Amino acid sequence: MKPDNRKMLNLELYKKLYLVRKSEERIVEHYFEDEMKTPMHMSMGSEAISVGVCHALGPESQVFGTYRSHALYLAQTGDTDDFFAEMYGKETAFLKGIGGSMHLCAPEAGFMGTSAIVASAIPVAVGAAFANKRLKNKKTVAVFFGDGAVDEGVFWESLNAACLMYIPILFVCEDNGLAVHTPAHQRHGYDSIAEIVSKFHCHVFQDKTTDAERIYGLACKAMERSRATQQPSFLHVQYYRYLEHVGVKEDFDAGYRSKDEFEQWHKVDPVRLQRTKLQEVGWDQRQIGTLEKEIDEQINNSLTMAQKAPFAENSAVYTGVLE
Amino acid sequence: MRSISYRQALNEAMVQEMEADPRVFVYGIDVADHKRIFGSTKGLVERFGEERCFCTPLSEDAMTGFGLGAAINGMRPIHIHMRVDFLLLAMNQLANMVSSYRYSTGGTVDVPFVVRAIIGRGWGQSFQHSKSMFSSFAHIPGLKVVLPTTPADAGGLLLSAIKDENPVIFIEHRWLYDVVDTVDDAAEPIPLGVGNVLRRGDDLTLIATSWMNVEALKAAEILEDRHGVSVEVLDPRTISPLDDELIFRSVDKTGQCIVADNDWTYCGFSAELSARVSELCFDRLKSPVHRIGYAFTPCPSARHLENSFYPNAIDIIRAVESKLALSEADLSSEDFYSYERKFKGPF
Numbered sequence: 001m002k003p004d005n006r007k008m009l010n011l012e013l014y015k016k017l018y019l020v021r022k023s024e025e026r027i028v029e030h031y032f033e034d035e036m037k038t039p040m041h042m043s044m045g046s047e048a049i050s051v052g053v054c055h056a057l058g059p060e061s062q063v064f065g066t067y068r069s070h071a072l073y074l075a076q077t078g079d080t081d082d083f084f085a086e087m088y089g090k091e092t093a094f095l096k097g098i099g100g101s102m103h104l105c106a107p108e109a110g111f112m113g114t115s116a117i118v119a120s121a122i123p124v125a126v127g128a129a130f131a132n133k134r135l136k137n138k139k140t141v142a143v144f145f146g147d148g149a150v151d152e153g154v155f156w157e158s159l160n161a162a163c164l165m166y167i168p169i170l171f172v173c174e175d176n177g178l179a180v181h182t183p184a185h186q187r188h189g190y191d192s193i194a195e196i197v198s199k200f201h202c203h204v205f206q207d208k209t210t211d212a213e214r215i216y217g218l219a220c221k222a223m224e225r226s227r228a229t230q231q232p233s234f235l236h237v238q239y240y241r242y243l244e245h246v247g248v249k250e251d252f253d254a255g256y257r258s259k260d261e262f263e264q265w266h267k268v269d270p271v272r273l274q275r276t277k278l279q280e281v282g283w284d285q286r287q288i289g290t291l292e293k294e295i296d297e298q299i300n301n302s303l304t305m306a307q308k309a310p311f312a313e314n315s316a317v318y319t320g321v322l323e
Numbered sequence: 324m325r326s327i328s329y330r331q332a333l334n335e336a337m338v339q340e341m342e343a344d345p346r347v348f349v350y351g352i353d354v355a356d357h358k359r360i361f362g363s364t365k366g367l368v369e370r371f372g373e374e375r376c377f378c379t380p381l382s383e384d385a386m387t388g389f390g391l392g393a394a395i396n397g398m399r400p401i402h403i404h405m406r407v408d409f410l411l412l413a414m415n416q417l418a419n420m421v422s423s424y425r426y427s428t429g430g431t432v433d434v435p436f437v438v439r440a441i442i443g444r445g446w447g448q449s450f451q452h453s454k455s456m457f458s459s460f461a462h463i464p465g466l467k468v469v470l471p472t473t474p475a476d477a478g479g480l481l482l483s484a485i486k487d488e489n490p491v492i493f494i495e496h497r498w499l500y501d502v503v504d505t506v507d508d509a510a511e512p513i514p515l516g517v518g519n520v521l522r523r524g525d526d527l528t529l530i531a532t533s534w535m536n537v538e539a540l541k542a543a544e545i546l547e548d549r550h551g552v553s554v555e556v557l558d559p560r561t562i563s564p565l566d567d568e569l570i571f572r573s574v575d576k577t578g579q580c581i582v583a584d585n586d587w588t589y590c591g592f593s594a595e596l597s598a599r600v601s602e603l604c605f606d607r608l609k610s611p612v613h614r615i616g617y618a619f620t621p622c623p624s625a626r627h628l629e630n631s632f633y634p635n636a637i638d639i640i641r642a643v644e645s646k647l648a649l650s651e652a653d654l655s656s657e658d659f660y661s662y663e664r665k666f667k668g669p670f
Contacts, residue, residue: 062396095429105428112395113427117419123385124420127392127400134374135397154415157385164380320430321464323488 038100043071048270052215084306119152148179240265332478351403387413422465446668450621479513518566524555542639588616
């Protein structure tokens with residue numbers, strides 16, 4: 001990659017990382033007010049995966065997520081107006097309060113929705129990718145899920161079908177080693193997810209990194225391979241969930257994990273790591289500061305608008321059940 | 324007009340829509356094998372190719388999600404299951420994903436997805452090849468549920484289901500596959516949510532679903548013959564959405580109502596119908612709504628036990644006699660098991 005391109009790439013990645021992190025920090029700041037009455041499953045710690053992959057997917061893409069999809073939504077859409085309005089359940093949100101934090105949706109921007117039932121969006125994404133292949137519309141599809149999803153039968157059914165049917169799709173396993181509070185060693189009768197998946201007819205990529213640029217690179221490679229072979233790719237990236245399973249607090253006192261672990265991962269925090277890298281590739285503090293200020297303002301405006309917005313009419317409950 | 328079987332009507336409806344719209348495709352376990360879903364998918368793979376009619380792994384769960392994904396991206400999938408019981412493996416996708424997807428997009432994304440499934444019966448089908456389950460699907464907002472009885476309805480309702488922009492669960496009965504009836508030369512879509520009067524009558528409203536309409540018509544004929552009682556037989560055809568009006572008008576006229584459901588009565592569609600009729604026609608009812616359904620047990624295998632499990636025309640006749648305070652007619656000369664005897668396994 002030319003140095004100029006790399007410089008721009010890293011800036012774009014940082015913008016998205018910063019947008020995600022700061023948006024979630026604002027949620028943490030206001031959640032205690034109890035105006036955002038929706039169960040928050042926070043992305044903090046995972047940002048590099050959504051940002052790296054979505055940037056690689058490009059604009060003509062569709063992504064499917066889980067109940068923990070703040071990072072994915074923001075990385076794919078760049079929108080904060082609908083995002084905050086939906087957190088507050090307001091009329092100004094695209095979904096007018098129907099979805100909440102767990103069911104963000106922006107089909108026009110390629111954010112096709114989520115499932116709060118672990119692994120349930122995976123086969124839907126496979127079908128979506130199948131349709132794109134049939135319709136030859138060149139849209140790429142990625143589906144994001146945690147390591148808990150691999151415990152579900154439907155993950156294996158979906159992987160098998162996609163491999164069998166030559167459906168190009170990117171499976172992204174965001175592995176935080178926990179399903180709610182249960183660690184992998186209490187759930188898996190095997191050692192490596194990636195190794196087992198590699199026995200299927202697909203391309204497997206794995207890493208333990210918080211470097212968005214590196215994940216971007218892996219996702220680009222994965223998509224190239226899938227495009228060339230029409231086979232799925234499976235990207236496995238380990239990360240650390242900073243906060244509790246649901247809620248905005250730390251839970252290191254709960255006993256199922258230690259703060260030491262967090263400290264280790266926090267040394268390579270994806271947002272800080274990327275900020276340092278920006279300076280390495282030639283951006284100065286002033287430029288970065290200006291950029292951050294712009295994003296802060298965007299978030300601030302969206303948050304304020306959401307707080308001030310009215311609720312939808314009660315009749316909105318009936319919107320969109322059937323045509 | 325021409326004669327056509329139920330299976331042929333299903334087949335022709337799919338052919339018609341696959342011809343008309345290249346986005347329509349058919350898939351499921353064994354849809355393209357030599358048996359072709361009891362003949363209903365015959366000729367599809369030859370005519371439209373493996374791209375548009377293909378067999379799948381035994382993954383009902385994932386392949387249902389797959390259909391949803393294809394539907395929201397512009398295809399029009401028809402997913403077929405040889406038994407309704409198998410569909411239970413897909414219940415998570417149906418109840419959690421398919422039914423709520425449109426809602427989860429604020430009503431902006433269409434979900435034109437048809438799920439066909441067949442109720443098995445007889446020849447030892449037993450307790451995992453015979454369920455109806457339709458009331459469970461109808462319980463969930465966001466799914467349409469269709470139960471065709473006649474060949475004309477099988478064709479016309481399937482055309483509408485395929486054209487519909489919502490998910491439609493289309494439940495067929497295996498015994499109806501061989502029923503032959505006269506239909507129009509060119510099948511026209513029959514709107515979902517419109518019931519059908521299978522027989523006009525003034526004395527009692529008999530609402531039946533799926534196969535129980537066959538039993539209802541037989542019972543109505545005998546009741547007319549033996550007692551001079553005129554029974555109105557209504558087939559709701561789609562149980563979600565439901566044609567309330569048709570039912571209320573009939574009960575308003577007759578003041579008597581029996582529901583003969585092709586399912587268990589407990590928490591079933593018959594309970595819903597009974598509640599609705601009781602709520603809305605209370606002052607017109609001369610007696611409480613009576614319900615007829617399966618014995619509240621899993622379905623047994625042996626034929627004589629099956630006969631105790633499944634209600635038939637005799638049960639309907641006795642219920643009507645009881646309701647109208649008529650003496651029990653001697654039914655010894657009647658043949659109530661002609662279908663059971665005609666049907667030979669294995670499936």
